[in-house]
Amino acid sequence: MTLLTVINEVSDVVSLDRFESVYGTNDPNAQTMVALAEEAGAEIARRADWRRMLKAHVVSASPEILPADYQRLAPGGAVRAGDGRFFRLVTNGAQWAVIVGIASAEPYCRLSGREMFFSPAAAAAGATIDYVSKNWVLGDPYEERDVFRADDDTTLFPERLLVKGLIWRWKRQKGLPFEDNLAEFEADLLQEINADRGTS
Incomplete structure (x- = not known):
């Protein structure tokens, strides 16, 4: 999954139109999604010692x-x-x-x-x-860094965690109930950490 596909998957869940591009666009929803993706990605990267x-x-x-x-x-x-x-x-x-x-x-x-x-x-x-x-983003061609710079950037941890982290953050930012989504994110994070360590 790329940054764009992650954000479009989240957009489907939170009832936004899909984006053609998200990085560098002037669309306020896209800018918010990218900012929240950065926040979620940085947290996910910090919370485990991912093998990659x-x-x-x-x-x-x-x-x-x-x-x-x-x-x-x-x-x-x-x-x-x-x-x-x-x-x-x-x-x-x-x-x-x-x-x-x-x-x-x-x-x-x-x-x-x-x-x-x-x-x-x-x-x-x-x-x-x-x-x-500290680098958790994989750009093209195989450039590791700690921020997104393009729509086709990917992560060095399971991308589904970025989707889950983005959903609850979006809902929280919009004042919507997000507790169930946060609990789901936390459960998936633990499962992916264990899988990454080979203990699941």
């Missing part, structure tokens, strides 16, 4: 600047040394100061802003950072 949004970045040195599409570390052992050991993530600045001040064979890392620091620094080379990308 999981990325790996190979480290060259310490500190390592994270990729531009970095959103958050993947769950579990997100940073692996070249020899297969996992880095222990340190979140406290005071603890990090102690760790870098004492020579240790145990690999540690610390995320600070858009940089990842490693101790011992030599362990950084060849390490892999597993992360969740």
Whole structure:
């Protein structure tokens, strides 16, 4: 499904005429639909670690600047040394100061802003950072990004979730009852998250 087909499917449900085009049009309903689709898509992308949004970045040195599409570390052992050991993530600045001040064979890392620091620094080379990308839109030709830019853009998560998320948002925005649609969206979201993880 594309952005246009998603919005037209929602239009059928909420009794709007179908659109020939939605992105970049002056039609207020189309503009509202695109804005709500952006909102719904961003929420859906944030609420799960979708497999198609999981990325790996190979480290060259310490500190390592994270990729531009970095959103958050993947769950579990997100940073692996070249020899297969996992880095222990340190979140406290005071603890990090102690760790870098004492020579240790145990690999540690610390995320600070858009940089990842490693101790011992030599362990950084060849390490892999597993992360969740902020990009949830797939454009043409295979350009991943975090916003819609064309009618034929698709999503990196199941598009039916975008349909469900758009329906309840449209109804809420128009002051219509939306609670059943929201509950349906939440149930489908959970089902799709489990399916994406292979647990359904």
